[in-house]
Amino acid sequence: MIKRESKKATKTMLTLILIGVLSTGFTAAVEALNTGAAYTVSLWHLDEVLPDGYREVTPDAIGRNHGILVATPKAPLLVEGKFNKAMSFDGNNGVYVPIRFLVGFPPSPQPIYIPISTSLDIQKEIKIEAWINMQDFKNVTYNNIVIKCTRTDASTENVTRIYGIAVKAGLPQNGYAVAAGALSGYVYTDTDGFNEIVTTEPVVPLNEWIHVAFKRDLATGMHLYVNGVEQTVKAIYGTQNPKGKIINGTEVYFGHDAVVTIDEIQISDLAPETQTVAAQVDIGPNLLIAVIAVSVIFAVAWILRRAIQTWMIHSKS
Numbered sequence: 001m002i003k004r005e006s007k008k009a010t011k012t013m014l015t016l017i018l019i020g021v022l023s024t025g026f027t028a029a030v031e032a033l034n035t036g037a038a039y040t041v042s043l044w045h046l047d048e049v050l051p052d053g054y055r056e057v058t059p060d061a062i063g064r065n066h067g068i069l070v071a072t073p074k075a076p077l078l079v080e081g082k083f084n085k086a087m088s089f090d091g092n093n094g095v096y097v098p099i100r101f102l103v104g105f106p107p108s109p110q111p112i113y114i115p116i117s118t119s120l121d122i123q124k125e126i127k128i129e130a131w132i133n134m135q136d137f138k139n140v141t142y143n144n145i146v147i148k149c150t151r152t153d154a155s156t157e158n159v160t161r162i163y164g165i166a167v168k169a170g171l172p173q174n175g176y177a178v179a180a181g182a183l184s185g186y187v188y189t190d191t192d193g194f195n196e197i198v199t200t201e202p203v204v205p206l207n208e209w210i211h212v213a214f215k216r217d218l219a220t221g222m223h224l225y226v227n228g229v230e231q232t233v234k235a236i237y238g239t240q241n242p243k244g245k246i247i248n249g250t251e252v253y254f255g256h257d258a259v260v261t262i263d264e265i266q267i268s269d270l271a272p273e274t275q276t277v278a279a280q281v282d283i284g285p286n287l288l289i290a291v292i293a294v295s296v297i298f299a300v301a302w303i304l305r306r307a308i309q310t311w312m313i314h315s316k317s
Helices: 002-033 274-280 285-316
Strands: 039-044 050-052 055-058 067-070 077-080 085-090 094-098 100-103 112-115 126-136 143-151 159-169 180-189 193-199 210-217 221-226 233-237 251-254 259-269
Touching: 126 143, 126 159, 126 180, 143 259, 159 193, 159 210, 180 210, 180 221, 193 221, 221 233
Parallel strands: none
Antiparallel strands: 039 259, 050 055, 055 067, 067 094, 077 085, 085 259, 094 251, 100 112, 126 210, 126 259, 143 159, 143 251, 159 180, 180 193, 193 233, 210 221
């Protein structure tokens, strides 16, 4: 009698363990696929330069999107920053973050792209922020802090701006007067095309650290902030509240065409989707970790199932 009760208790325990393992695995999978909260996609402290084969990179603290230093002819330099070190740009160099490579051969009627890291293809709501110290306003339309763009050929000039934040040098744009030191933010959507806002007043001083941010919200549109305070803006292209999804791109640049020191660049997805989360784990070590975890869960579940079946057979005999 005692032996039979012991077998029954053991069967119950193994069943509960099996249910626990399976439910834990299922819960983890659901949580991984239904991440609905805003989160940081990438964070570059810009306080470190590391060798990476034939090139140098500045690491992404999240680990997905390391920046490659572009020397034209000199690479950006590490200098004293707002927080420890920062990266100084001379108006010609920059930092390049690949999203997907454009394949040039063999020739084809349509561009062929190879995904590298698509987590920066944020489609709905986005926030870009950084600490900047402008040393000069370069006489170009966009003194870029962060720019994501896309290209359809190998030309460095034939690119389309997708999203970004920049400082203006005082050049008129699209029939509008734009002040030197105005802040700019923009998105390109599949519905409304290119849309850009600028502050109505100059808000970026020279030789002073300030925090700048650009946000696109589906309900309220595009916004610009300086030191946490929202600025008054006007749309100089498109509308302040464009509809549709932000289109995908091929690369991101920091500091291009800007004489500026930049610290702590952060890009956040404010409305992540299931497919976005899935895209973030399709390349790199995360996929291997996921495969191993799922394999272990199913292996343990199979072993426990066999154990339960064996106990049931013995209990009947």
